[in-house]
Structures are given as structure tokens and as C-alpha cells.
Amino acid sequence: xxxxRNPYAPGAGQRPPELAGRDRELQQFEVVLERVARGRPxxxxxxxxxxxxxxxxxxxxxxxxxxxxxxxxxKIEARPEQSIxxxxxxxxxxxxxxxxxxxxxxxxxxxxxxxLKAFAMRDPSAAKGTTHWSxxxxxxxxxxxxxxxxxxxxxxxxxxxxxxVATDLGVGIALFIDEMQDVPAADISxxxxxxxxxxxxxxPLIVVGAGLPHLxxxxxxxxxxxxxxxxxxxxxxxxxxxADLALIVPAEEEGVAFTSDALDxxxxxxxxxxxxxxxxxxxxxxxxxxxxITAEDIKVSAPxxxxxxxxxxxxxxxxxxxxxxxxxxxxxxxxxxxxVATAEVAEALGRKPSSLSPARDSLxxxxxxxxxxxxxxxxTVPHFGRFxxxxxx
Ligand SMILES: Nc1ncnc2c1ncn2[C@@H]1O[C@H](COP(=O)(O)OP(=O)(O)OP(=O)(O)O)[C@@H](O)[C@H]1O
Ligand SMILES: [Mg+2]
Numbered sequence: 001x002x003x004x005r006n007p008y009a010p011g012a013g014q015r016p017p018e019l020a021g022r023d024r025e026l027q028q029f030e031v032v033l034e035r036v037a038r039g040r041p042x043x044x045x046x047x048x049x050x051x052x053x054x055x056x057x058x059x060x061x062x063x064x065x066x067x068x069x070x071x072x073x074x075k076i077e078a079r080p081e082q083s084i085x086x087x088x089x090x091x092x093x094x095x096x097x098x099x100x101x102x103x104x105x106x107x108x109x110x111x112x113x114x115x116l117k118a119f120a121m122r123d124p125s126a127a128k129g130t131t132h133w134s135x136x137x138x139x140x141x142x143x144x145x146x147x148x149x150x151x152x153x154x155x156x157x158x159x160x161x162x163x164x165v166a167t168d169l170g171v172g173i174a175l176f177i178d179e180m181q182d183v184p185a186a187d188i189s190x191x192x193x194x195x196x197x198x199x200x201x202x203x204p205l206i207v208v209g210a211g212l213p214h215l216x217x218x219x220x221x222x223x224x225x226x227x228x229x230x231x232x233x234x235x236x237x238x239x240x241x242x243a244d245l246a247l248i249v250p251a252e253e254e255g256v257a258f259t260s261d262a263l264d265x266x267x268x269x270x271x272x273x274x275x276x277x278x279x280x281x282x283x284x285x286x287x288x289x290x291x292x293i294t295a296e297d298i299k300v301s302a303p304x305x306x307x308x309x310x311x312x313x314x315x316x317x318x319x320x321x322x323x324x325x326x327x328x329x330x331x332x333x334x335x336x337x338x339x340v341a342t343a344e345v346a347e348a349l350g351r352k353p354s355s356l357s358p359a360r361d362s363l364x365x366x367x368x369x370x371x372x373x374x375x376x377x378x379x380t381v382p383h384f385g386r387f388x389x390x391x392x393x
Contacts, residue, residue: 001288007250008282010275010308013056017250020274021242022058025233029062029208032231033069036172036204043228044195044206046180048215049235051367051381052275052313055210058235059176062208066174072099072166075176078183080365084191085151088175089120092162093137095173102169112165114142119158122147151187155194163203172204180209181218182367192223199229212380214370237272237382246274247281251293256285261295269302273382275313280305314387320366328359329368332377333388339372 007017028045035042045062047055059075066073074091078084093116100109118141141147146157159175166173177183183191195207209215213234219226238246244263251257258266266284270276280298283305288297321329331348332340342360346353360377363369372378379385 001256001285001290003286005254006282006285007254008247008278008285010278010282010312013060014278015057015060016054016246016274016278017253018246019054019057019061020246020249021238022054022061022235025058025235026061026065028231028233029065032206033066033071033172033174036206037069037071037170039202039204041199041202042206043231044208045233046209046211046215046219046230047233047235048211048213050213050273051317052273053235053237053382054274055235056178057274059178059208059210063174063176066172067098069171070102070169071171072096072162072173073176074173075178077178078180080182081184083123083125083151084177084183084187085123085154086120088155088158089116091175092116092158092173095175096162096165099165099169099171099173103165105168108165108168110139111142112161113137114139115145115158115161117141118143118145118147119154122149122154124149150190152190152193155190156197159194159198159205160201160203163198163205166204172206175205175207177207177209178211179367180211181215181370182211185218185222188219189222192219192226192229195229196223196225212367212370213372217371238274238277239272240267243267243270243272243277246277251285251291255291257292259292259294262293262298265295265298265302269298269305271383276309276382279309279313283308310387314381314384317368317381317384318387318391321363321368322359324359325363325366325368328356328363329379329384330388330391332369332379333385337385339376339378341375342377343375345377 009016032042032045047058049055063073063075072095074095076087076091096112103109117137121141146154148154162173191207198205216232247258247266266280270280283301284293284298287301331345334348335344343353346356367380369377370380
């Protein structure tokens with residue numbers, strides 16, 4: 001059928017034509033926004049899940065919800081070994097720029113921007129002697145606030161000042177952090193402490209995170225009270241009903257239908273994983289001669305969809321691993337699709353567990369595997385084991 005009208009959207013962070021199966025999370029976030037705006041004590045949200053389940057898309061939807069309530073919003077994507085100081089400064093700059101036109105006291109905004117600039121310029125990784133900060137804030141940097149160099153103190157001061165600006169307007173500020181598991185440990189700890197402080201003074205600013213399934217344990221290793229700061233929402237594969245909706249609703253808008261056999265076949269192939277739903281849906285649409293799309297069309301199109309996934313979804317990640325890391329993952333894949341014991345991987349490779357720690361740690365850092373619980377590891381990418389078993393070693 002006409003590829004121009006193809007509604008499906010496989011791709012990182014690509015907004016799906018129909019956000020299926022996430023009503024509970026959306027409702028929970030509505031409540032968070034409402035309560036925070038009213039100064040009620042409330043835990044913020046952290047979304048976790050495997051690769052391609054729709055964390056970024058959900059985070060972006062949350063952001064739109066906050067914007068709709070006239071909140072100021074900013075978003076960062078954490079990177080390993082990169083301090084969050086500058087990205088957070090830039091994100092809060094965006095958030096306050098959203099609020100500034102409605103604020104009746106421009107000097108309050110300037111005052112905040114002065115603190116923001118001082119905060120950003122304290123970046124230890126910036127070249128010595130650089131006094132300007134590229135996004136260009138016209139006011140001079142403030143002195144004696146958010147500029148101590150201790151991220152915990154500085155973040156606490158900066159976030160509470162930002163919350164103050166939002167309070168003036170009767171709204172809030174939401175700071176979104178994608179790939180939150182990659183925030184360096186020291187920064188995570190500072191961020192949790194700042195959020196903790198803010199929740200105690202009832203400031204209307206929340207940090208909303210998204211990351212891989214081990215993010216809750218990263219947070220609680222850093223601050224034991226993190227469970228009281230965040231409500232964890234683990235998102236997963238779509239159930240049959242939601243997966244069908246994700247396919248049917250956008251098609252209907254184009255006057256296209258699926259036979260029920262076709263939906264059976266698609267669920268079997270995509271296994272409810274949002275990225276796969278979009279990928280199989282897209283190819284099936286392009287190759288089907290006419291509506292309704294049939295089980296036969298799915299059968300014909302599946303190899304092409306699989307090929308695209310093998311290159312774009314699995315292959316691009318496999319490429320990031322070194323030969324030693326690949327050996328490690330192949331050994332994992334041979335042990336099945338459930339989380340496996342690191343000791344078993346070592347045994348399968350005929351090596352001492354300690355000698356494999358570097359490979360394991362760097363795979364975790366690259367976001368390809370995660371520690372499901374102590375001593376157990378699993379792939380972050382759904383169906384990765386299956387993909388590896390089909391690879392020549
Ligand atoms: N609820 C949903 N219904 C239908 N499709 C969805 C849904 N959520 C996400 N998708 C689709 O799934 C794909 C992956 O989404 P997204 O990039 O948000 O996943 P992710 O969890 O952030 O992955 P990663 O861990 O790799 O960053 C996108 O193509 C998106 O359109
Ligand atoms: Mg993402």
C-alpha cells in the first residue's frame with residue numbers, strides 16, 4: 001500500500017501514531033503534576049524498562065502534559081562520565097524561558113538567570129579561565145549562590161530558586177532525565193539530595209527520569225531514601241489488546257484494516273514489544289497489496305522486517321561491543337533468555353569470573369546488559385539472545 005501514508009514509526013524516541021497501553025502511567029503522572037502544583041507531598045516518577053519499550057516516548061509525553069499545564073520544562077539525556085552540571089543548566093534555562101514571558105517581575109527572572117550562569121560556570125570540566133557560557137545569558141553571574149563547586153549544594157540552591165520562579169506563577173517546573181542510569185554516581189547522589197531537600201520545602205519542581213531496569217538499584221545504592229523520592233513505573237511489552245490497538249487505530253485513520261489472522265501473526269512476531277510492533281507494522285503496510293492486511297501479507301513481509309531489525313536494532317548495538325564483549329554475550333545467549341548467573345557465564349567460557357569482570361562492566365556501561373539482581377545479568381535489548389544465537393560466531 002501507499003508508503004507515503006504508512007503511519008508506523010519504528011525509531012528511537014519516535015512518537016508512535018497511537019500511544020497504546022500506557023494509560024496507567026499517564027494517569028499517575030497527571031496526579032503527580034496536580035499534587036506538586038498544589039504543594040502536596042508527592043514522589044516523582046521514574047520509568048524503567050528494556051530497550052525499545054517506549055521510555056523516551058513516554059517521557060516526551062509527560063513533558064507535553066507538563067507544558068499543557070503551563071509548567072516550565074527541560075530535558076537532558078545523560079551520558080556516561082559526563083557531569084550533569086551543564087546539561088541541567090541548559091535544561092533549566094529552557095524551562096525558565098518558557099515561564100519568563102508570563103512573569104510580571106522581570107528582575108526575578110534576571111536574578112535567577114544570574115544564579116544559573118554562576119552554576120553553569122562552576123563546571124570543573126570547562127577550560128580554565130573561560131568565563132562565558134555558550135547559550136549566552138545577558139545578565140552577570142551571581143555571587144555566592146549555586147557556585148560553591150559542590151554539586152549537591154549548588155543543585156539544591158539552583159533547583160529551589162527555579163522552583164521559586166515557578167511558584168510566583170502558580171505552576172511548576174519539570175526536569176526530565178533520559179538514560180538516567182548513565183548519570184555519574186556522584187551526580188546521582190547530588191541530584192537525589194537536591195530533590196530530597198526540595199520535597200521537604202514543598203518546592204514545585206520535580207525530576208522525572210527514565211532508564212534501564214537496573215535504575216532503581218543505581219538510585220538506591222546512591223541514596224537509601226531514593227525509594228521515597230521516586231515512584232518506579234516499570235513499562236514492558238504491550239499486552240495483546242494494546243498491541244492490536246497500536247496497529248489498528250493508526251490504520252483505521254487511513255481507511256485500512258487487518259484481518260484477525262494478521263493480528264495473530266503480528267503479535268506472534270513482535271511479541272508485544274513496541275519497537276517491533278512498529279517495525280513489523282511498517283513493512284507489512286508497505287508490502288501488502290491492499291486492505292485488509294492478511295496473515296499471508298505478514299508472512300511475506302516478516303523476513304524484511306527481521307532484516308531491518310537485525311541491522312538497525314540489534315546490529316547497531318552489537319557493533320558497539322569489542323570481541324571479548326561479544327564472546328561474553330554469546331555465552332550469555334547460549335544459556336537462555338532468562339537472567340543468567342555471571343558465574344555460569346564464566347564456567348561456559350572456561351574462565352575465572354574475576355577475569356571477566358572488565359567485559360561485563362563495560363557491557364553494562366554500554367547499556368547492552370544489566371544486572372537484574374546480585375550475581376545475575378540479562379540483556380537490555382529484547383530478543384537479543386535469539387539474535388545472537390542466529391549469528392555466526
Ligand atoms: N505505547 C506505545 N505504543 C506503540 N508504539 C510505541 C509505544 N511506545 C513506544 N512505541 C514505539 O516504540 C519505539 C521505541 O520507543 P522509545 O524510543 O521511546 O523506546 P525506549 O524505551 O526509549 O528505547 P531505548 O531504551 O532504546 O532508548 C518507537 O518506534 C515508538 O514509536
Ligand atoms: Mg530511549
